[in-house]
Amino acid sequence: MNLQQLQTLAVVVETGSFSAAARRLQKAQSAVSSAIAELEIDLGIQLFDRSKRYPQLTAAGERVLQQALIINAQCQALSEFAAGLSDGEESTLTLAVDDEGQLPWLAPILAEFALAFPRLELRLLFPLLEDLTLLLRQGEADLAISYQPLSPPTDIERWPLQAINFVLLVAVTHPLAAFVEDGVTTNQLQQHRQLLVTDRLQGVEKQRGRLAADVWWLEGDMAVLALVKQGLGWAWLPEPLAQTALAEQPKALLPLHLKDTAGLPSSILPVQLELWRQRGKTPGPAARWLLQRLLNRV
Amino acid sequence: MNLQQLQTLAVVVETGSFSAAARRLQKAQSAVSSAIAELEIDLGIQLFDRSKRYPQLTAAGERVLQQALIINAQCQALSEFAAGLSDGEESTLTLAVDDEGQLPWLAPILAEFALAFPRLELRLLFPLLEDLTLLLRQGEADLAISYQPLSPPTDIERWPLQAINFVLLVAVTHPLAAFVEDGVTTNQLQQHRQLLVTDRLQGVEKQRGRLAADVWWLEGDMAVLALVKQGLGWAWLPEPLAQTALAEQPKALLPLHLKDTAGLPSSILPVQLELWRQRGKTPGPAARWLLQRLLNRV
DNA sequence: TGGAACCTATCAGGAAAACAGATAGATGAA
DNA sequence: TTCATCTATCTGTTTTCCTGATAGGTTCCA
Incomplete structure (x- = not known):
């Protein structure tokens, strides 16, 4: 079996005859004829019915054609992909x-x-x-x-x-939830456990956004959100994430607003x-x- | 580009060297070497890093290999499919x-x-x-x-x-639904519209299962079921279909049982x-x- | 450091293939 | 029937592919 044989098969079906395929492929008619004949020998199947003037696909040939088209397409995709790579495209x-x-x-x-x-x-x-x-x-x-x-x-x-704006979130079961109407002060926030995202490095970045004395460090915003839901503390969370969480569970979480900005770390302003x-x-x-x-x- | 080149590529990666691939393929080492070299020229990409003792796939080569493996697999599938066809398997x-x-x-x-x-x-x-x-x-x-x-x-x-057993079904809104406890008589059934499946031929088969004077003919059991749900009549439906319908909407449909068999067409017995x-x-x-x-x- | 064992690239020559061109037979339309 | 067009097959040539040999590189070990 051969790639050119499969491609020839496709062109023969497309053009309707061996001769027309030969013209399209810029080859002699005999080349097309023998290519199809060899493909038939290799596969052990008669692909065309040649009793009429124009060759006609057999039922088996129809199925082989489908496979051949797929293989041809993937070979062409490989060629194009390779051309892209050789032009410096990343893989x-x-x-x-x-x-x-x-x-x-x-x-x-x-x-x-x-x-x-x-x-x-x-x-x-x-x-x-x-x-x-x-x-x-x-x-x-x-x-x-x-x-x-x-x-x-x-x-x-x-x-x-x-x-990115940050939103103050607590669970409805949290003591701070009582201030959802009036808002809270930074002083009040400092008296409750804050949930913060940690990074692996123990640098200055780690303390970013820290306000409370009592802090738990968690791996990622999703973990923070999960513990906020449990009422284990309050947290500043990115607005898009907070919106999604509030929309999904409107009764479990509450957004709070701040009444003052005393001692507020600047990094909680829009980042x-x-x-x-x-x-x-x-x-x-x-x-x-x-x-x-x-x-x-x- | 060539099928054998792609297959050679796969074997080279599998065996780890051009020489080993040549041994596996029962060819000379130079054949493998030139096959890979030509593939690289055709694709315009360097597939292997030859600076070390054993050739090592480049990043681009890795991606080309993936495509090549897919193409190889599909060619083999085509061969096997063709072998099946030539053994007389249906397509x-x-x-x-x-x-x-x-x-x-x-x-x-x-x-x-x-x-x-x-x-x-x-x-x-x-x-x-x-x-x-x-x-x-x-x-x-x-x-x-x-x-x-x-x-x-x-x-x-x-x-x-x-x-296949047939089950008598009505909607809960249907007048016959009142008899769900006691069962109904054939006489009662005959006084309400029956929903029947029709076929295109106007032969004797069409009247199969007919009991009532007033009949609507529908295309298929699913259509019958839909109209039964609407309370537009009663119908005998195949038990598996009835079971499914009753399980899906337990409150909309009721199965009825017959108290007598007077004048019952024999075709409603298990068919x-x-x-x-x-x-x-x-x-x-x-x-x-x-x-x-x-x-x-x- | 140098040799053994392995690897690869490249060359020339021969085997295998694919090809073009010509020819004969078949089909379908005028 | 004739004619245009198709396909199969043959022959010789071109191209491709393969082998075997050779040269050169890498790794390992004495």
């Missing part, structure tokens, strides 16, 4: 996102991306506890989406994406979401596309 | 079933069938209004499942499958389900398998 692109809560607005963009680069493998990481800069420096990730760092690294290029890339690393077409698409997002 | 099998209500017990058998004949195309027809014998005679269907006919055709081979095949037509392996499996069903 894999890794995007590291700080937080699964970004997925709702990110997913539609990734859907577009999949259409633009159908054969490319996308790796989407949510390295909750790892350093994104490390991932970029080690080449583990090509692009990253992260909150604005307190101490910006110099070897990372950064572009602003959007500002800038950023797009990161390692400086000096030349991106492929796919990385450039995604970068442009993320920055031009309406 | 398509059509099973015509009188009634969609048979699907619950039929589906698991068809699942087994799909495993036994993975490449075969199954056509499953529910020709509600057509004559099954005609489908068999015209070669439109290879096998058929039908109720026992009142006048058996001589050119159709028939095997008994199972007896034999049968398997049909046109006499004299030699079946392929798949048809024989399905026939045996249906008859040996526990």
Whole structure:
């Protein structure tokens, strides 16, 4: 069996005759004839009924044709994919996102991306506890989406994406829930356990957003949300995530508003979401596309 | 590009070196080397890193390999399928079933069938209004499942499958629903509209099961069931279908039992389900398998 | 450090294939 | 019937593919 035989089969069916296929393929008629004959011998099946003037596919030939078309298409896909690769297209692109809560607005963009680069493998990481800069420096990730760092690294290029508001959440069973109407003071918040996201590094970033004396550290916003639901403390959560949680379980969670801003860490103000890339690393077409698409997002 | 090149690529990766691949393929090492080299030229990509002792797949090569494995597998599937065809296996099998209500017990058998004949195309027809014998005679269907006919055709081979009971169903809103406790008489039934399945032929079969004077004819059991639910009449429905309907909407439908059998058409007694095949037509392996499996069903 | 054992690339020559061109027979329309 | 068009098959040529040999690189070990 042979790729050219399968392709010849497809062209013969398309054009309706061996001669026409030969013209289309710029070959002699005898070449087409013997190619089909050999394919029939190899498969052990008669593909065409030649009793009439024009060859006619047999029932078995019909089924073989279907398979052949699929194989031809995949071979062509391989060729095109290879052509893309030889033009410098990436075969894999890794995007590291700080937080699964970004997925709702990110997913539609990734859907577009999949259409633009159908054969490319996308790796989407949510390295909750790892350093994104490390991932970029080690080449583990090509692009990253992260909150604005307190101490910006110099070897990372950064572009602003959007500002994320944080919402104060407690469970209805929590003592602070009584103040849902009037609002709470920072002083009151400080007297209850705060739930915070931790990272693996014991740096300054870890204390970001800390207000209370009593703190539990958790791995990721989802874990924080789960413990807030249990009434184990209060937390600031990204607005998109909080919206989703409030919509899903409207009776379990309450948003609180603050009456004052005394002693409030500045990092709880709207925090800038950023797009990161390692400086000096030349991106492929796919990385450039995604970068442009993320920055031009309406 | 070439099928052998793709296969060679797969073997090289599997064995770990060009030389080992050559031994496995019973070819000279130079043949493998040039095959890979030509594939690289054709695709415009370097597939292997040859700086070390053993060639190592590049990132691009990894992706090409994935595609190549898929293509190889499909070519092998085509070969096996063709081998089956040349051994006389059918490429398509059509099973015509009188009634969609048979699907619950039929589906698991068809699942087994799909495993036994993975490449075969199954056509499953529910020709509600057509004559099954005609489908068999015209070669439109290879096998058929039908109720026992009142006048058996001589050119159709028939095997008994199972007896189907019929259940009397009405909606809770129907006047007859009042007799759900005590049961109804045939006389009472005759005074209300009966819903019956019609077929396209205006033969004796059409009147099968008729009891009432006032009758509506509908296309198929599902349509009958829908109108019964609306309270538009009563109907005898196959027990499996009735069970499903009662389980899905326990409050909308009621089963009735008959107090007498005066004037009851004999065809409402358990009706034999049968398997049909046109006499004299030699079946392929798949048809024989399905026939045996249906008859040996526990 | 140098040799043994393994690997790969490349070359020339021969086997196998695929090809073009010509010919004969078959089909369908005028 | 004639004619245009199709397919199968044959022959010789071109192209491809393979083998075997050779040269050079890598790894390991004495």
